[in-house]
Amino acid sequence: MAKPIFKYNPKALRFERQRYNLRMFIRKFFPGTLISAGTGFIFFLLFITVFETPDEKRLKQEKAALSSDLEQISDSIRFYDNNLDKIAMHDNHQYRVIAELDSIPDRLRTAGYGGANLYKDLSGKEHSDLIIDVLRKLDLINKRMQVQNMSFVELTKSLNAESERLRRLPVVTPIHNNDLTRLGSNYGYRINPIVGGIHFHKGIDLTAPYGKPVYAPGAGTVTYAGNRHNGYGNYIIIDHGINGISTLYGHLSKIIVKEGQEVVRGEKIGNIGNTGLSTAPHLHYEIRINGKHINPANYRMPVEPEHYDQLISNADTITKSLN
Ligand SMILES: [Zn+2]
Numbered sequence: 238m239a240k241p242i243f244k245y246n247p248k249a250l251r252f253e254r255q256r257y258n259l260r261m262f263i264r265k266f267f268p269g270t271l272i273s274a275g276t277g278f279i280f281f282l283l284f285i286t287v288f289e290t291p292d293e294k295r296l297k298q299e300k301a302a303l304s305s306d307l308e309q310i311s312d313s314i315r316f317y318d319n320n321l322d323k324i325a326m327h328d329n330h331q332y333r334v335i336a337e338l339d340s341i342p343d344r345l346r347t348a349g350y351g352g353a354n355l356y357k358d359l360s361g362k363e364h365s366d367l368i369i370d371v372l373r374k375l376d377l378i379n380k381r382m383q384v385q386n387m388s389f390v391e392l393t394k395s396l397n398a399e400s401e402r403l404r405r406l407p408v409v410t411p412i413h414n415n416d417l418t419r420l421g422s423n424y425g426y427r428i429n430p431i432v433g434g435i436h437f438h439k440g441i442d443l444t445a446p447y448g449k450p451v452y453a454p455g456a457g458t459v460t461y462a463g464n465r466h467n468g469y470g471n472y473i474i475i476d477h478g479i480n481g482i483s484t485l486y487g488h489l490s491k492i493i494v495k496e497g498q499e500v501v502r503g504e505k506i507g508n509i510g511n512t513g514l515s516t517a518p519h520l521h522y523e524i525r526i527n528g529k530h531i532n533p534a535n536y537r538m539p540v541e542p543e544h545y546d547q548l549i550s551n552a553d554t555i556t557k558s559l560n
Pocket of ligand 1: 441
């Protein structure tokens with residue numbers, strides 16, 4: 238209940254009770270309230286302008302840290318991207334060249350990455366540009382790594398196939414260099430010493446002392462080991478399992494492998510002899526591709542005696558390990 242207010246009436250010479258109205262109320266109370274509220278409000282504005290709340294301060298620090306982190310991540314991505322450049326360069330100009338594979342153009346190494354609308358949900362926010370830039374670079378690196386991985390898988394397959402091909406190719410002379418006394422007869426037309434006349438000599442004759450070992454010049458499977466009395470005497474045929482290549486070893490004194498046996502390069506398969514149509518101990522050596530004779534001289538790789546010893550030693554080790 239408001240306290241009654243009395244006012245002196247000079248005409249009536251008495252105090253009269255005043256009635257409250259809005260104007261009186263505002264005139265009496267509002268100026269003080271307004272000044273107090275206005276002053277408070279001004280102080281509030283000053284406070285929030287000059288001073289930060291703990292939460293505002295923490296958020297501001299977190300934003301600064303986030304921005305710094307994104308910059309560091311961007312730098313790291315640049316480092317990895319540069320390394321991928323180097324790997325791609327070696328891949329195209331060295332590894333794939335060695336494996337006889339076509340190089341992969343840069344446009345194919347980055348094809349299919351990103352997309353116009355891939356990052357649209359991230360746009361329009363604080364740090365959006367930086368975040369989208371980082372994600373875009375990560376996507377590109379991911380794409381490049383996928384292509385590089387596929388390239389390495391292809392390289393491995395190709396080099397394994399090449400390694401297997403080289404393991405099987407009959408590229409060395411089947412007689413130890415120290416045992417080889419001379420190259421008797423070459424591939425081609427020559428006079429037959431037994432029956433006379435000119436005949437096509439389907440292989441080369443490698444002369445060596447009787448009983449000296451004959452070695453497989455490349456890995457393969459023995460498809461024949463015996464004597465059919467067809468002039469070759471005791472002979473062996475090895476199928477090398479690549480490009481239809483097979484080799485024949487004739488006039489042997491002894492055969493020490495069996496049909497169906499797997500042999501490796503440098504493995505002993507028989508001994509020099511003089512069986513069949515032969516005038517002196519020697520090895521008649523033929524190479525056939527899909528049944529057609531070729532000149533074995535084209536497949537002979539010069540091997541130093543010490544390397545030949547190593548080759549035979551390796552073959553012996555492999556043979557033992559397979560037993
Ligand atoms: Zn011959």
